[in-house]
Amino acid sequence: MLGTFALYSKEVRRPTEHEMKLVALATHIAGIAIERKRVDDRIHFMAHHDDLTGLPNRAFLKERLANILDQARRHNRKVTVAYIDLDNFKDINDGRGHAAGDEVLKEVATRMANSVRASDMVVRLGGDEFLVVLVHQSSHDAGITRRLRELQKAINRPIRGEDGEVIVTSSIGVAAFPFDGATSEELLANADRAMYRAKELGRNTLQHHDAGGAPVGMPLGEQEELHQAITGDQLFLQYQPQVDVATGRITGLEALVRWNHPAKGRVPPVNFIPLAEETGLIVPLGLWVLNEACRQARSWQDMGLTPLTIAVNVSAKQFADPDFSKHVAEALERHGLQPRWLELEVTESVVMQDAERALAMMESLRGLGVRLSIDDFGSGYSSLAALKTFPFDRLKMDRSLVEALPGDKTAVAIVSAVISLAQTLKLSVLAEGVETDDQMDFLRQARCDEAQGYRFSRPVSPEEIVVLLKAGSL
Template sequence: MKICIAAERILQSRRVMIWVVGSYLLLAALWLLSSRVLPNLFIRDLERLHHFQVLFDISLILSSAIGLGFLTRRFLLLLQRKERELTQLVEGVCSAEGESFFTTLTANLAKSVDADYAFVCEFTDDSHSRVRTIAVHVDGLPAENFEFDLVGTPCGEVIRHEAQCFPARVREQFPLDHIAKQLQVESYAGIPLRDSTGQVLGPLAVFSRRPMADRHLAQLLLQLFAVRAATELERRRATKARDFIALHDELTGLPNRRLFCDLLGQELSRARQRREMVVAMFLDLDRFKNINDTLGHAVGDRLLKAVARRLETCLRREDLVGRLGGDEFMIMLTGIRSPLDVKSVAGKILDCLKPSFCLEGHELHIASSIGIALFPEFGGDVETLLKNADTALHRAKELGRNNYQFYSPDMNAKTMRQLGMEAELRKAIERNDLCLHYQPQFEIETGQVVGIEALVRWNHPERGMIPPEDFISLAEETGLIVSIGNWVLSRACAQNRALQDAGLSPLRMAVNLSPRQFNQRDLPEQVAKILRVTGLEPCWLELEITESIIMQDLETTIDQMVRLMELGVRISIDDFGTGYSSLSYLKRFPIQTLKIDRSFVRDIGSDSDDTAIVAAVIALAHNLKLEVVAEGVETQDQLNFLKSRGCDLAQGFLFSRPISAEALLELLLSQAAGPALKNRTRLAN
């Protein structure tokens, strides 16, 4: 501040000195002319001439003293006024904070240097080739911010060559600057703003439609406020970065739930006034967990970022994509006229995710499920709309994934039933309301029971026996299937050991493994512990996995199978034929048994295709040295066909329905030789 005032005083002093010296030279000339030359022409009396000259000299001295005093006073008043203006400028700018600082700075700068324009800018990207104004003043009034390229502009020179001043003919020096041409700029002064590390953040500048009256003052003021302006600009960027992190997903950069809900709420308010439709979507990547588990979270994160970019590309600019967390995304569609348009967009989203993602040498294929809720029909506020979209998403998953579903009110009723069922299932596990039934497996050639399949049942205290198809999928979805599966495995092994302790011939006990249970890395250790605790030899345990499980990730599946086989247990493929896999894959799997799905067995004789498939599977399985079990055998004709094709084992209602442990014991005792076996210790449940 003192530097500016001193500089201003020096500049004013020089001008006053020149004016005073010039005035005195003029007065001296007039004095010589008036007191020496002119009187000699009119006054001849020397005494009178002397008196006149003395009076004239005295009057000239008095008048010059008065004039000098007036000029000195005027100069001091002018200097004081300028000092007050500069003081007010510094105090006004320094007292301002936040966004108001830049507005105050540009307004005072323009006023102090008598400029038509003043602005502060920041870079819009990392290339530092384009800037956007933060605050602009035009003719003493704040103006709307704008962006422009730095190439061919005075601001570009400032960024490259530090402080610059062009007191005149700016448009001639920068003919490519269309803004200077549009604003009729004639003069310019600017300075770069640097952060604490020395990096340029943007320029601070003043410019006018006329030549700059005082370039030195303009440069001094720009230098004075550059440091403070850079500090505020750096603080502003840090605040924006902090706000961005608080409102955006750190991984993908998409709006997070908080920001998405805020923007959705604003859009709902506008749509309510205009009577328009708004669409909320929940999108979930199908089986994304498998990618994280097999390839690692780093690949999973890269996939999520790639999905985010692909979603942004396939949607319109007015639509909004956000990330809820994990592999769930949220989408808002506006300007939609009918549900048909929504179907078109949903189909487009599903299609855009179908092409493979190539990440770190892996070619990944993913699908997605989408739940859709429409405003105002099925949700008048943000919370209800998103809840209903989430309900529709769960429905899409239930229907096989890789599809979209619109919310309907009956979904809530089903969801409430499922929530009640889940709560009851948790209590059933705690109260030990689950039990096992057993379906015998018969050797087709001899008709003897050689194996047993353990099937879980839920003995509800009010509704009676609940079949597995009514609760297994719910247990799988909620994760309860892991604890249920471990209980089934432990109970089945204990039951099989008890049968042997009762004097019966050893039988294989088949136990189904759910996808979640099979994908647990410590499954072999858990199986080994159960075998050790129950005392059952591993060779009498057969673990069944479905064809869909083995086709998810071949290498991981094979590794898990090998670890299980090293324990000595048998492995079978259940429901074979429903997963559309090739028999050639079977050569890679360490399995001993193949179970033909009941859907193929049911149509033997009535459907030529299914009949041919069953025959082919039996023949090829035997070539691979695999044992074949036919499920769902219900008629004698089916059994005769299977026997003619050499099928090894069969199970189904033709032989026996799933039965309790007591009924199983009776069956095995009646088959066993020697009536004494019937008197042996009966089995506990």
């Protein structure tokens, strides 16, 4: 309501013609004022909001963020800003057209807006860049990192389009007021730097600004400690032998990464591998493992020991890196290891995420001369199409199938079928998690090629491997 216009009379009567004209004139003027207010509001909205997504824009952010920080300063509260960049968005525009790209941006914007509180703000900075401002509800809000990871998961959900599903990932850089900046400009600049660090670490990751305080909502220094472990000589490899089922002869080794923390001692892989995968540190960690395994394999050969295949696990983020094949070639060349002595293990879920791209990557790796194995086969939904489609050399049967042998009839039937199928497809078969003589006897009768597990040896140091290799068999 802009105001009221009233005519009063001392007696009950009909309005005169003059009075009716006054009312009509006032109504007309009010209509003009209302329409002008609507136009002004629309102009203001358009000036402060993105035309495509309807989100606030950079101009709106500039006005509001200074006020938000001022309020936070007065009430001793924190404010977290997350700089979000969609990974490889240019590929969507180039491959599917700008109209499809616009639909993706609108859907991502909607998901982000639905993932934050009413007190928070989602801004489109331009192109494929967004900013989320999270206002903490107290001076200590430990749930911020969890909320940002949930936001990233929402972005990552497949988007259905006319040409099929589109997978979008994001790199997120985080900075917190007042630790990472006292002004809007400082806060945004540090969040932007953290975002570029997330890009450098393999994309689809969340990185906190690494100066001026501990990451918001995370255990003190946990992520930074792991980063220092990768770069600071705290990691080491142990190796678990793989043996020929028929002869007991050692045929290969699987490289397994371990962390010797300077204060906490040995950190179990289950405590740091998920963190590495979540933060994107799995990419530099995996590259370190690849190089160290190649170096150690060549070192054993230089000692005069019989050459063995070294198996290295490859994470989804590593495999998605377009330069992964180049990294493998560089590692082999750097340490003088012949490609036939390196085996790369990938799970079915990794190659099935984008079958066409995975096939191209595997062909590139096969071109180098390295071996490829499908890991953890049978651990969940296993597609026979994966065995037929992709150029694997070996199938590694998951321990969940092996541990039920030989007493479980269902496990016996499944394992026998898997071994038979693999042999038909000319794949060698390795059984993981073998712990008992009964399991070994069954695998021998079923004509499984190789086995690995505590029945033969736990993962051991390179020095202990030398002793085992000189002994000849297990």
